[in-house]
Amino acid sequence: MEKFTTLKSTAIPLNIENVDTDQIIPARFLKATDKKGFGDNVFRDWRYHKDGSENSEFILNNSKYSGSILVAGDNFGCGSSREHAAWAIVGYGFRVVVSSFFADIFKGNALNNGLLPVQVSESFLINLLNRIESNPNTELEINLQNQRISIVGLDISENFEIDAYKKTCMINGYDDIDYLINNKEQIEAFEAHKIY
Amino acid sequence: MSKKTLFDKVWDAHVVSSIKNGPQILYIDKHLIHEVTSPQAFNELEDRGIPIFRPDQIVATADHNTPTINQDQPIEDALSRNQLAQLSENCKKNNITLYELGHQYNGIVHVMAPELGVTQPGYTMVCGDSHTSTHGAFGSIAFGIGTSQVAQVFASQCLLLTKPKSLRVTVNGKLKKGVLPKDVILYIISKLGTNSGTGYFCEYAGNVFEEMSMEGRMTVCNMSIEMGARGGMIAPDETTFNYVKGRKFAPKGEDFAKKVAYWKTLPTDDGAQFDKEYHFEAEDIEPMVTYGTNPGMGIKISEKIPKDENPSFKKSLAYMNFEAGESLINKPINYVFIGSCTNSRIEDFRVAADFIKGKKKANNVTAWLVPGSKQVEAQIIEEGLKTVFDEAGFELRQPGCSACLAMNDDKIPQGEYCVSTSNRNFEGRQGQGSRTILASPLVAAATAVEGKIIDITKHLN
Numbered sequence: 105m106e107k108f109t110t111l112k113s114t115a116i117p118l119n120i121e122n123v124d125t126d127q128i129i130p131a132r133f134l135k136a137t138d139k140k141g142f143g144d145n146v147f148r149d150w151r152y153h154k155d156g157s158e159n160s161e162f163i164l165n166n167s168k169y170s171g172s173i174l175v176a177g178d179n180f181g182c183g184s185s186r187e188h189a190a191w192a193i194v195g196y197g198f199r200v201v202v203s204s205f206f207a208d209i210f211k212g213n214a215l216n217n218g219l220l221p222v223q224v225s226e227s228f229l230i231n232l233l234n235r236i237e238s239n240p241n242t243e244l245e246i247n248l249q250n251q252r253i254s255i256v257g258l259d260i261s262e263n264f265e266i267d268a269y270k271k272t273c274m275i276n277g278y279d280d281i282d283y284l285i286n287n288k289e290q291i292e293a294f295e296a297h298k299i300y
Numbered sequence: 301m302s303k304k305t306l307f308d309k310v311w312d313a314h315v316v317s318s319i320k321n322g323p324q325i326l327y328i329d330k331h332l333i334h335e336v337t338s339p340q341a342f343n344e345l346e347d348r349g350i351p352i353f354r355p356d357q358i359v360a361t362a363d364h365n366t367p368t369i370n371q372d373q374p375i376e377d378a379l380s381r382n383q384l385a386q387l388s389e390n391c392k393k394n395n396i397t398l399y400e401l402g403h404q405y406n407g408i409v410h411v412m413a414p415e416l417g418v419t420q421p422g423y424t425m426v427c428g429d430s431h432t433s434t435h436g437a438f439g440s441i442a443f444g445i446g447t448s449q450v451a452q453v454f455a456s457q458c459l460l461l462t463k464p465k466s467l468r469v470t471v472n473g474k475l476k477k478g479v480l481p482k483d484v485i486l487y488i489i490s491k492l493g494t495n496s497g498t499g500y501f502c503e504y505a506g507n508v509f510e511e512m513s514m515e516g517r518m519t520v521c522n523m524s525i526e527m528g529a530r531g532g533m534i535a536p537d538e539t540t541f542n543y544v545k546g547r548k549f550a551p552k553g554e555d556f557a558k559k560v561a562y563w564k565t566l567p568t569d570d571g572a573q574f575d576k577e578y579h580f581e582a583e584d585i586e587p588m589v590t591y592g593t594n595p596g597m598g599i600k601i602s603e604k605i606p607k608d609e610n611p612s613f614k615k616s617l618a619y620m621n622f623e624a625g626e627s628l629i630n631k632p633i634n635y636v637f638i639g640s641c642t643n644s645r646i647e648d649f650r651v652a653a654d655f656i657k658g659k660k661k662a663n664n665v666t667a668w669l670v671p672g673s674k675q676v677e678a679q680i681i682e683e684g685l686k687t688v689f690d691e692a693g694f695e696l697r698q699p700g701c702s703a704c705l706a707m708n709d710d711k712i713p714q715g716e717y718c719v720s721t722s723n724r725n726f727e728g729r730q731g732q733g734s735r736t737i738l739a740s741p742l743v744a745a746a747t748a749v750e751g752k753i754i755d756i757t758k759h760l761n
């Protein structure tokens with residue numbers, strides 16, 4: 105997994121609530137058996153018309169906006185457990201998603217793939233979206249060590265929460281498998297004394 | 301002794317150890333896998349040279365990406381065929397039990413596992429599928445996981461998790477005629493919203509659930525994820541024990557008696573504390589339909605679509621081509637789908653057949669009936685329900701996820717409405733541009749017969 109410490113970037117504002125994983129990556133693209141290539145189809149049915157032409161109204165197709173941070177409306181990533189959604193967002197080039205609320209499974213999947221979910225207050229999110237929409241050059245800075253998100257050059261910032269263990273994993277690029285395998289003896293001992 | 305909830309008891313019994321200021325290592329009893337979310341996990345382990353730790357605690361099926369006709373013939377779509385071939389190969393290589401396409405035990409993972417007695421009270425169960433919450437109907441902790449976690453369970457039979465908070469939804473009273481378990485859960489979600497359960501595990505309590513069949517309880521727990529909860533649970537009782545007894549993987553003889561004695565200790569202690577509680581009256585619930593693009597956007601079938609100025613709400617109505625203030629009654633509907641892990645068990649088809657018997661499907665309607673498993677399919681034929689469906693012009697297809705997520709060829713065309721017994725009405729869920737209205741098998745059957753949505757409550761009296 106790629107390490108994450110700080111990131112400074114412009115951002116893409118996706119001002120839509122309840123973005124579900126079926127929108128992030130529609131089911132018909134789930135037939136692949138490896139993790140590559142999902143970025144090409146992220147938000148497929150919003151990005152392209154049914155005839156394959158680009159939907160110029162969708163924010164990802166607006167050349168004014170760019171960057172490796174996605175700022176999205178409330179309750180991002182609800183729906184299916186498909187980790188393909190996280191692979192698609194990472195595959196497109198995002199390292200951070202900012203929202204005022206994340207669905208549980210999506211959040212876990214993101215963290216397992218080096219994608220940092222930054223949960224901010226609703227008022228902070230509205231402020232961010234407004235500023236980015238009116239000025240696409242607005243830069244954000246995410247500092248994982250300090251758990252702080254700020255708008256570069258302005259005195260606007262907020263702290264965000266992250267599980268201490270997950271934070272260490274992200275900063276060092278470890279994953280859970282490494283940890284679990286190192287605890288095999290303990291797991292075997294548990295199996296021998298299960299109470300149920 | 302401190303008072304514990306059902307959830308606490310099962311969770312605490314599975315904690316291997318706790319990391320200071322971090323998550324816990326939770327032991328997983330049963331791991332269910334299918335073709336879509338497992339291949340990358342198998343690859344990951346292989347790349348890292350890690351063996352599967354407990355292959356005999358894994359059960360595999362093919363369901364998401366399988367055709368529902370001509371299952372005995374090779375699959376046309378090359379990518380789908382490859383995905384199934386990979387599953388077979390991975391299971392064979394790693395000694396994992398697989399009920400592949402066409403096997404007498406094949407079916408949607410959340411239908412076949414309970415049928416086989418793989419699902420039991422007091423277990424922890426996971427699957428790379430969010431509707432794993434279904435198995436909580438037995439009083440087990442069951443939840444969906446991502447593919448990275450599938451790899452973790454492969455490697456260690458454990459997961460690193462922070463214990464969720466607990467929530468209880470109590471429904472007491474007597475359900476009205478025509479109100480099915482699906483209506484109960486759609487009602488609850490319409491009242492609480494789609495993220496009220498995020499961060500929580502939900503226990504359903506009250507006489508409504510106590511009196512429900514296992515099939516009904518599974519329908520309810522299935523949709524827990526649609527209010528954001530990781531899982532739902534219902535305390536195991538005689539109904540549960542009777543259901544499990546005698547099934548293929550159920551404990552036998554004295555073992556069974558011992559298990560039952562343990563299972564009886566699991567229900568929530570009187571006075572145990574939940575982080576959040578909600579109460580509803582059974583009498584307030586009526587047959588439900590959804591009008592929007594998330595499962596929380598539901599109304600009683602006799603109600604009108606509410607008004608809301610929120611842009612996401614308006615976008616959703618625009619997608620559905622509905623207007624605020626409108627009623628869904630008399631809306632012409634051309635597609636009806638009875639199936640999915642929410643409502644594809646024998647009871648669901650009995651309800652549908654009961655209504656359909658002696659009637660005919662409306663000419664404008666394409667009606668797909670997709671059983672949840674080979675066993676359900678066999679039972680439909682054995683009980684003579686297939687004859688009822690055939691005579692009424694319904695199409696009984698072969699088991700699988702089918703139009704619930706439209707990964708195979710079972711797609712609802714662009715712009716068409718589908719009254720569906722599945723669990724998600726997201727944009728394009730049943731095919732690009734399709735419009736889904738979630739409902740019970742009874743409302744779905746009635747829609748197919750009438751060719752439009754009707755107020756079912758008036759037809760039952």
Ligand code: SF4
Binds near residue numbers: 429641642705722
């Ligand atoms: S029936 Fe639908 S919800 Fe259930 S497992 Fe299959 S795709 Fe998922």
